[in-house]
Amino acid sequence: MTATLDTDAVLRVRQQVSDLHAELVRYGLVVWTAGNVSGRVPGADLFVIKPSGVSYDELTPESMILCDLDGTVVEGAHSPSSDTAAHAYVYRNMPEVGGVVHTHSTYASAWAARAEEVPCVLTAMADEFGGPIPVGPFALIGDDSIGRGIVDTLRDSRSPAVLMQNHGVFSIGKDAKSAVKAAVMCEDVARTVHIARQGGPLVPIPQESVDRLYDRYQNVYGQPGKA
Numbered sequence: 001m002t003a004t005l006d007t008d009a010v011l012r013v014r015q016q017v018s019d020l021h022a023e024l025v026r027y028g029l030v031v032w033t034a035g036n037v038s039g040r041v042p043g044a045d046l047f048v049i050k051p052s053g054v055s056y057d058e059l060t061p062e063s064m065i066l067c068d069l070d071g072t073v074v075e076g077a078h079s080p081s082s083d084t085a086a087h088a089y090v091y092r093n094m095p096e097v098g099g100v101v102h103t104h105s106t107y108a109s110a111w112a113a114r115a116e117e118v119p120c121v122l123t124a125m126a127d128e129f130g131g132p133i134p135v136g137p138f139a140l141i142g143d144d145s146i147g148r149g150i151v152d153t154l155r156d157s158r159s160p161a162v163l164m165q166n167h168g169v170f171s172i173g174k175d176a177k178s179a180v181k182a183a184v185m186c187e188d189v190a191r192t193v194h195i196a197r198q199g200g201p202l203v204p205i206p207q208e209s210v211d212r213l214y215d216r217y218q219n220v221y222g223q224p225g226k227a
């Protein structure tokens with residue numbers, strides 16, 4: 001941890017992480033309290049995460065929990081999300097990651113229940129995910145196994161989202177907003193590809209076209225750094 005805590009940075013991340021939970025509700029990715037967003041505090045070995053068991057419309061910046069990278073609470077009146085250990089493992093092992101999101105969104109979790117990756121059959125998927133959305137291992141909460149499964153799967157993939165088998169989605173990004181976008185897009189393509197398959201066989205996109213689409217979208221499209 002840095003010697004002097006940048007309290008402005010912590011306040012900014014508290015606000016962002018609190019606000020972004022409303023996006024999970026807006027896009028229909030969560031029911032009850034089963035989904036969470038976290039964000040790394042720039043320049044510190046700290047992250048901010050949702051408190052456990054608090055409903056989305058009661059979340060405030062002040063009620064967010066500040067944790068160190070071992071998942072130990074540094075500031076917070078509530079206990080942190082029960083998924084905190086998984087988020088912490090990702091931050092410890094993927095220094096480039098600034099945000100993590102977890103949901104049980106319906107269509108993506110249906111693919112996870114079959115332990116089936118979402119094949120890359122839409123140009124929007126090639127843009128965002130650079131290939132299929134991969135499946136991570138079956139892992140139970142309680143130790144590092146969920147976090148390890150997320151990191152081991154995403155390290156070998158261009159996808160910012162992983163379908164943890166029999167469980168749901170974990171997504172990552174350069175910040176919390178990017179991780180939320182990945183969770184939203186993951187559910188959107190999981191739904192579309194599911195519906196497409198009801199109508200007949202899926203047509204894959206050739207790998208060289210996937211590569212070109214991914215490269216263009218990640219490097220040319222939009223304004224760099226403002227995804």
Ligand SMILES: [Zn+2]
Nearest residue numbers: 102104167168
């Ligand atoms: Zn879960």
